[in-house]
Amino acid sequence: SREELGQEFKAVYVVSRDLAALTERDEVRRLLIRSARQLVPLEAAAVVMEDEAETRYVVEEAHGWAREFEGREVAITERTWAAWVLRSGEDPCLLDNVAGHQDRMPILVLDEASSRAESLLAVPLKASTRTLGALMLMGRRGAFDAAASRVLGVLANQAAAALSTIQMKDRIKDLAMRDGLTGLYNRRAFDDELRRAFGREDRQHGRLALVLLDIDHFKKLNDTFGHPAGDAVLRHTARVVEQHLRRGDQAARFGGEEFAIILPGTGEGGAVRLAERVREAVEKAQLVFEGARLSVTVSLGAAVWPDDGKDQEALLTAADRALYAAKQAGRNRAALASGLPPAASSFAPTI
Incomplete structure (x- = not known):
């Protein structure tokens, strides 16, 4: 009825006001699902977000049976209703008989059990000309109608605007955390990330x-080739390091010609493998600068928390000792802090 519709749009106004005050993307996604649950009868819901390259989407927030798929990544080219909505970027898609539709597809992920939902309402999250993601709502037959589609479409637009604003602010903040030459995180950002990584691993006993x-x-x-060549070597080394990082790893320009890599959830074996892969890749890579072939090698030192250091300063000291040992042993090699004798009081600094 007109009265019910008015009440629904009033509720959307309240949510829109709350959305404008949020500063984190996960807060927006949670509020979006919570609001949808209050507006329509749901069995499950999810917010899927497209990556910057527009090649895949991630199930970022979920409710009901969709929770088991949180964190899952799916290529944008796959045959799922979520991928279809992201590719089309059209108005909300309402299917009241998912199983009976001529295009029989899973809703969120490829290995999703069939007939998980009878009805689907998929609402794109559009900001300007780009589709950022989609709100996927699943329920019983008749759970959604055209009025719900309109109201949730307005809500999704407000959420998309909030997400777009937060993304823009995050990009500006990220630029301030980057080293201008290499594009890696700078020392200040490294210190912050290492502190956060310590907190996460400590909570998870990792x-x-x-x-x-x-x-x-x-x-x-x-001295031989000039500072522009040195800059080229720094950028080249940074690219090689980035190519060998796993998701969740973080690299930073630590200062001068020194870099640091944070490896969450990683023990000695994983640290050694990554260090050796990076060392070999830098040695084998061909860098030509103004017609001159530059031979570049690196030395690496690795330390593991909590075995080699109980806090940030102790872990950095242990890794620095290992790096110094690698250089003293002839360079172009990696060393582990655990393989070194106990630190002497007059430990020489890295050169």
């Missing part, structure tokens, strides 16, 4: 590895 990397004979290279 492990954490830290790898320090130093470009061998960098001063000599600068």
